[in-house]
Amino acid sequence: MKVNGHIQLYPLLRISVMLILGIFVGSYLCHYVSGWIWMALTFSCLLAALLINNRPVCVSVLILSASFFYGEGIATFSIADDESNSIIERKKEHEAVVLGQPVKKDKTAACELLLLTQDKLLTIKCLFVVDESNKSALILHAGDGVIVRSKIRKEGYTFVKNDEWKPAVVDVSHLSLLTRTKIIALEFRDNLLGKFFDNEKQAEELIVAALALGNKAAISSETRHSYSIAGISHVLALSGLHLGIIYTLIMLLFPKKRLRVISQCLVLLFIWGYVLLTGFSYSVVRSAIMLTIFGVLSVANRKGMSLNTLSFAVIIMLVFHPKALWDVGFQLSFMAVLAILLFYQPIRAIFGEVSNRFLRYVADVISVSLAAQLGTFPLVLHYFGQFSNYFMLSNVIIIPVVYVILFLSLLMFCSYPVDWLFMFIKQILIAVVEWLNSLVVWISHLPGASFENVYVNVSQTFAIYILIGSVSILMYFFRKPLIR
Numbered sequence: 001m002k003v004n005g006h007i008q009l010y011p012l013l014r015i016s017v018m019l020i021l022g023i024f025v026g027s028y029l030c031h032y033v034s035g036w037i038w039m040a041l042t043f044s045c046l047l048a049a050l051l052i053n054n055r056p057v058c059v060s061v062l063i064l065s066a067s068f069f070y071g072e073g074i075a076t077f078s079i080a081d082d083e084s085n086s087i088i089e090r091k092k093e094h095e096a097v098v099l100g101q102p103v104k105k106d107k108t109a110a111c112e113l114l115l116l117t118q119d120k121l122l123t124i125k126c127l128f129v130v131d132e133s134n135k136s137a138l139i140l141h142a143g144d145g146v147i148v149r150s151k152i153r154k155e156g157y158t159f160v161k162n163d164e165w166k167p168a169v170v171d172v173s174h175l176s177l178l179t180r181t182k183i184i185a186l187e188f189r190d191n192l193l194g195k196f197f198d199n200e201k202q203a204e205e206l207i208v209a210a211l212a213l214g215n216k217a218a219i220s221s222e223t224r225h226s227y228s229i230a231g232i233s234h235v236l237a238l239s240g241l242h243l244g245i246i247y248t249l250i251m252l253l254f255p256k257k258r259l260r261v262i263s264q265c266l267v268l269l270f271i272w273g274y275v276l277l278t279g280f281s282y283s284v285v286r287s288a289i290m291l292t293i294f295g296v297l298s299v300a301n302r303k304g305m306s307l308n309t310l311s312f313a314v315i316i317m318l319v320f321h322p323k324a325l326w327d328v329g330f331q332l333s334f335m336a337v338l339a340i341l342l343f344y345q346p347i348r349a350i351f352g353e354v355s356n357r358f359l360r361y362v363a364d365v366i367s368v369s370l371a372a373q374l375g376t377f378p379l380v381l382h383y384f385g386q387f388s389n390y391f392m393l394s395n396v397i398i399i400p401v402v403y404v405i406l407f408l409s410l411l412m413f414c415s416y417p418v419d420w421l422f423m424f425i426k427q428i429l430i431a432v433v434e435w436l437n438s439l440v441v442w443i444s445h446l447p448g449a450s451f452e453n454v455y456v457n458v459s460q461t462f463a464i465y466i467l468i469g470s471v472s473i474l475m476y477f478f479r480k481p482l483i484r
Helices: 011-029 035-051 056-084 177-196 203-213 221-230 240-251 260-278 282-299 307-320 322-326 328-351 357-384 391-414 419-444 458-477 479-483
Strands: 092-098 103-105 108-115 122-129 145-150 157-160 165-167 386-388 450-452
Touching (some): 011 035, 056 322, 145 157, 203 391, 221 386, 221 419, 240 282, 307 328, 328 357, 328 458, 357 391, 357 458
Parallel strands (some): 122 157
Antiparallel strands (some): 108 122, 145 165, 386 450
């Protein structure tokens, strides 16, 4: 089909780009232009597109304009909503629900609280004071009710002394079904981790908690640094890698040709239950949306993963939570997937046809790693000022180990009611993670393992992306002469 620049070519990609631009601009104009004006402009553009539907170019421009204005509108409303929720003038008593077991850091115990006494639910980070005379905050678990008397900082955290909080029975019946289900899921996750952890939490246990259930708060800074230098810090943060592995492992239980609709529904139900269990992080939700689209399209024998699939996930997440655009995890997750979709095939083509299964695996992993690095390294330099030189080596070695760890984790948590089986699988799992940690430490201590303190500003970050895009376009148009 000849598109002539119309919206038919990657329509959702274009809409998502305009939505992102709208949110970006709206964040700076929120105090000057009412959100209702942007919504009126959105409605006007859509109405005009309906009235002149026989002019494709005009309809495309109007739909893209509506996406831009809508982005500005939701950004304006989101910021106004945040400002109306600010409660920083004085201390006030709040009913709250604990969303995770507090993690001790120096003289405080940190956890997330869901405040129930506001007009709108507010999730904040709470720092409880912990000393030798009072360690009661450390016995809190997800789902526990507390009453705190403190001042909420505009940055979204509060500092609570020993005499400023107490356990309480709080009423959550007025919360939405999704919120109550999330609290129950987090409580179940704490129970799983409580059975898994020993009295003194081992480093290997903390790695499993991060890899399998997204609980990485207690991982030491030394461990994080080693994984970062080795170029595999992404395995500690739940993302598309983890969900993709879990999806693949569960699909092995079902026949490939029979009961495809039922099997996809059951697998996707498990995937979304897993998302609920891990706390709805941006990267996991993005992955679940894309896997859902992939599952639906695979049943219809259509291509599942594409730029439109990624764009649809972006649109869904930003419409419901515009502030996600400024989240570092959100940015890294989407740029990694975008780069893989754009660059994996051209990079993989360099290796040609590989008949040996092991060498084909190496070529695939190197291609995915290079593609993902192209999409994320400017952001990594901007936020963290670090670049790992052995990321390809790390991924070739580590990814199979992650498969084994996630497989054993699924088996272990499924055996939760059978104590002896749970503990048996746990011992095997700990041994595998010990080996993983030794590999990570070895790679992180290789000569020249990383460049550090190489920060770039926002302008330089955009300039690097423009350079990558320009070189990619030139290579695309001149690829045939270069090959000859």
